[in-house]
Amino acid sequence: MERDSNEHLARDGAAAIVTIGVVGAGTMGGGIAQVAARAGLDVVLIDQSESWLDRGLVAITADLERLVTKERITDERRDQILARIEGSTRIEHLAACDLVIEAVNESLPTKIEVFTSVSDIVAPEVILVSNTSSISITALAGSVANPERVAGMHFFNPVPVMKLVEVIRGLQSSDETVATVMALAERIDKTPVQVADAPGFVANRLLLPMINEAIFCLSEGVATAEDIDRVMRLGASHPMGPLALADLIGLDVCLGILEVLHGEFGDKYRPAPMLRQMVAAGRLGRKSGAGFHDHGGG
């Protein structure tokens, strides 16, 4: 009975959300803005400068354009979705948002700075969500007043395609916050799975050691990048190999997550030296045009 009424409250809470804010218009923030707008929400999308913001809006437009070309949506539908996304470089534009999701770079100081500025602008009960891959939601919640309104929504890349959202419950997250976030995930056509606030949550705690081990295999000359990926595609039925997946995620993002896992769990998560070298060389995967595989960027 208690549970039913909580679920009701949560559905009402998620249904009452009209406008969401998304901070960070990169790979993930742009995807989140797109799926929210497709589900009928108004979105205020914030980035730190016009050039970053434009890059994000151009990527969303190109994604929708591909859907038009494939005849999955009409021109009208594309225009409707785009009209629901308002881009801005001024965080004050989040003032009227009913919930805010941050998707800025994976850095604790940056995320704390964003959470602090957002909490100064929005109403005190507005739910604040982080799309962090590895940072503690509990630590982030500690940086704002009313930490019970903070939770994590760990989306997967590419956001418009991947169904899963890990919903992270921080130590202080209230039942209502978690339930509202779970209901919001469903409203934007995702499948939420609730997990506790532990380093790497579930997906990255399992995925990153596999990616790291694939990089060790490559650097030790056990097989080529193509063959390592082929082994896992054909032998383990993975839709893409671990090195292709690392290129998709971004090698800097992979290194950042492994560093957090290494700090928390010790040596078995030690990042492969080759990964550090690739990041130092600016070979970050698809986004830089080259990683373990060539993506046409030299």
Ligand SMILES: NC(=O)c1ccc[n+]([C@@H]2O[C@H](COP(=O)([O-])OP(=O)(O)OC[C@H]3O[C@@H](n4cnc5c(N)ncnc54)[C@H](O)[C@@H]3O)[C@@H](O)[C@H]2O)c1
């Ligand atoms: N890439 C992935 O596969 C993936 C998957 C799940 C979660 N994540 C997490 O999502 C978050 C974003 O990752 P991404 O891959 O989208 O990064 P990204 O580099 O593509 O985008 C980050 C964006 O944040 C903007 N930004 C930085 N500081 C800002 C500030 N103070 N105010 C406003 N905008 C700011 C940057 O300009 C950039 O556009 C990270 O926490 C990452 O760990 C990434």
